Amino acid sequence: MVVKRVLGVLGLLAAMAGFGIAAPAQAQKVIGVPHDWQLNFPPPYTPIMERVESLHDLLLVIITLICVFVLLLLVYAVWRFHAGRNPTPTTVTHNTLLEIAWTIIPILILVVIAIPSFRLLYYSDKATDAALTVKVTGHQWYWSYNYPDQGDFTIESRMLSEADRAKTKPQVPRLLAVDEEMVIPANTVVRIIGTAEGGSMHGWTVPGFGIKKTVIPGRLNEGWISVKEEGLYFGQCSQICGQNHSFMPIGIRVVSKADFDKWVADKKKAAGLAPATDVASATAPANR
Ligand SMILES: [Cu+2]
Structure with a gap:
């Protein structure tokens, strides 16, 4: 403990002697570094990162809903159209209404994603009134x-x-x-x-x-x-x-x-x- 403290003081002196300007860094809090067991993003330190994280949260909700929906559909299809349950295979080849729906709905979802994405992109692109x-x-x-x-x-x-x-x-x-x-x-x-x-x-x-x-x-x-x-x-x-x-x-x-x-x-x-x-x-x- 004492040895460590002495080494710390020596380090500080060396920093002051060797680097001059590095001395204040010694006193400064280290904030933006990874931590043990850290999950997810680092905390947001700028307005841009705050918006990146809220866009991420929105996307996470959307992709979770899509994944759950597709998974349920898959499980239902496996159960409903099992060979044992359907000795005579169906001859249905298409369903116009369904095909229009699965084209239009993803387009709408992509538009919902695109609007905040582009807004953020342009927000982060150029500094307005930079000091x-x-x-x-x-x-x-x-x-x-x-x-x-x-x-x-x-x-x-x-x-x-x-x-x-x-x-x-x-x-x-x-x-x-x-x-x-x-x-x-x-x-x-x-x-x-x-x-x-x-x-x-x-x-x-x-x-x-x-x-x-x-x-x-x-x-x-x-x-x-x-x-x-x-x-x-x-x-x-x-x-x-x-x-x-x-x-x-x-x-x-x-x-x-x-x-x-x-x-x-x-x-x-x-x-x-x-x-x-x-x-x-x-x-x-x-x-x-
Ligand atoms: Cu490089």
Whole structure:
């Protein structure tokens, strides 16, 4: 117990020394990870995922009713048309009314499914009034995140080795910890623009956010997220992209708006970008 606590403190110190920005992650609650014995979807962390789950619930009711109906029909047919019960086989070949019914009713069921499906598809497709944009790029085999609205800096996000994870982010499950999480403010609509660089496609997928963007070299795909609760969330590349496909986890740190601004300021400084207030003087000809 004591040894574990000492190791924990050492890990925290190492995290603060080695990663600087990784230190706050230590204190942050890990939310979006799988749990033991988990069934069904992860809890919804975004409005899109809430709608995905309610559409799923509707579909589950519909398919359950269909399955039960077909099963009962099957059992009835087996019993009713058993050879023992019908020594003389029937010569009926068709029934027009029945055929019209089993064409029209499935069409109506599909329409009932299609309306909320398309509504959700368009809802998740484009961000309306996004406060900021993050450009996600899939590389072989890591992610990078570019913040065009915050001075256009880019961070690279790579999976931590098992030793580094245990040392610096022990609260994060194996194979999910990254050195630099993508950081976004809570309760803010964030537009995600996804693309890929190099030879392959990737999939930027965070199940609890209800987002799965296939990112393709030379193309931009758009989506959005708005996460309610601050904390650490995780996803994984969902498009087979080569040798290290399984080792490019997606780490997202959702923070308060103030912490986000602080993080942005740190990153801008690290990237050699002037803070926003200095933009005028930095771009004046005299300073060039
Ligand atoms: Cu990938």
